[in-house]
Amino acid sequence: MKIEVTSPTIRRKEMDAVLTAMVEEKIGPGERNRLLIQTAKEQIKFDYALALRSPAVALHLALKALNVNADSNRKQAVIISALSPRFYLQVLNDLQLTPLFCDVSQDFPCMSRELIENVIAKKPEQLEISAIVLHHTLGFVPDSAAVSELGIPVIEDISQSYGTSPAFSGTFCILGLEERDMLTSGGGALLFAMSRKDGTLLRHFSGIADEYCLPDINAALAIVQIKEIHKNIERRKEIINAYQQSSLRTRHKRFLVKTEEENNIYSFSLILETGLKDVITYARKKEIILENAFERTIAGANPCENCPVSNSLALRTVLFPVYPRLHSADAQRVSRLIMTLP
Numbered sequence: 001m002k003i004e005v006t007s008p009t010i011r012r013k014e015m016d017a018v019l020t021a022m023v024e025e026k027i028g029p030g031e032r033n034r035l036l037i038q039t040a041k042e043q044i045k046f047d048y049a050l051a052l053r054s055p056a057v058a059l060h061l062a063l064k065a066l067n068v069n070a071d072s073n074r075k076q077a078v079i080i081s082a083l084s085p086r087f088y089l090q091v092l093n094d095l096q097l098t099p100l101f102c103d104v105s106q107d108f109p110c111m112s113r114e115l116i117e118n119v120i121a122k123k124p125e126q127l128e129i130s131a132i133v134l135h136h137t138l139g140f141v142p143d144s145a146a147v148s149e150l151g152i153p154v155i156e157d158i159s160q161s162y163g164t165s166p167a168f169s170g171t172f173c174i175l176g177l178e179e180r181d182m183l184t185s186g187g188g189a190l191l192f193a194m195s196r197k198d199g200t201l202l203r204h205f206s207g208i209a210d211e212y213c214l215p216d217i218n219a220a221l222a223i224v225q226i227k228e229i230h231k232n233i234e235r236r237k238e239i240i241n242a243y244q245q246s247s248l249r250t251r252h253k254r255f256l257v258k259t260e261e262e263n264n265i266y267s268f269s270l271i272l273e274t275g276l277k278d279v280i281t282y283a284r285k286k287e288i289i290l291e292n293a294f295e296r297t298i299a300g301a302n303p304c305e306n307c308p309v310s311n312s313l314a315l316r317t318v319l320f321p322v323y324p325r326l327h328s329a330d331a332q333r334v335s336r337l338i339m340t341l342p
Contacts, residue, residue, distance in 0.1 A: 039223050055178060079111075082310035251273050279318055
């Protein structure tokens with residue numbers, strides 16, 4: 001049987017929650033939207049949040065909230081990783097903000113303070129940096145506290161790392177609920193602020209039209225996902241630990257985990273010494289689907305100027321199946337595959 005590289009974790013509890021919403025004919029934004037925010041607040045302890053229809057809407061509102069008092073005489077810019085999701089560019093373009101691309105290091109796929117400082121030092125004089133969007137790429141957790149010390153507002157995108165790090169240093173956080181995110185509601189995102197001061201900025205959007213808000217049918221699914229997160233994390237850990245043991249017998253490299261407390265529980269990837277296409281073809285012959293880990297990123301779509309490491313990683317990093325519904329026998333098949341990669 002074929003093993004897919006990704007699969008949303010939808011079990012009977014999620015199905016029952018969605019069916020209940022449908023039977024009650026409460027599918028538009030309403031009480032379950034508010035209950036989702038309340039449920040997430042119990043876990044994350046934020047000050048204020050909005051449940052929105054997509055991460056793109058969340059990023060748009062976060063940037064708009066930060067840009068209210070910007071200097072209108074200077075062009076506004078936002079620093080983003082070259083390995084950020086592609087939709088970031090569309091949002092920046094819609095807001096007429098200039099993207100400043102930041103590279104990553106060879107052994108860690110997120111922006112560091114040092115690399116961000118390099119971007120700041122080289123920025124054109126006519127640009128004013130209004131924000132840094134810090135994406136937790138592939139579930140790895142960057143040092144957001146160090147980045148926040150630069151004095152520029154930080155938006156943290158924790159869509160792929162939720163459940164890993166309990167502390168957030170950004171002005172705002174985005175928790176995506178898309179199909180490939182750590183939690184899924186079939187689409188949507190939570191946008192939240194940890195402090196009351198930052199929450200005040202988001203409260204300006206409290207009366208936003210329903211067309212921007214997460215429908216109850218999606219919220220019902222997300223509520224169950226949040227409640228089941230700890231069970232799903234443990235299963236992910238088991239799978240990733242098995243893969244890590246197998247990877248010790250291959251010449252291909254892994255990204256480095258900074259601390260044990262912030263161990264990656266979202267994905268398993270390898271930086272290949274051989275061609276990406278050859279490895280994907282080899283796995284497919286064994287009915288295991290692998291994919292380019294960064295094909296949905298900015299650098300994965302087109303090489304980014306002054307980001308050679310990101311461009312290189314986008315061509316030779318492969319993603320393996322990791323999801324709670326992966327059967328133990330299938331995880332063993334993937335482990336054996338890792339040991340025999342060309």
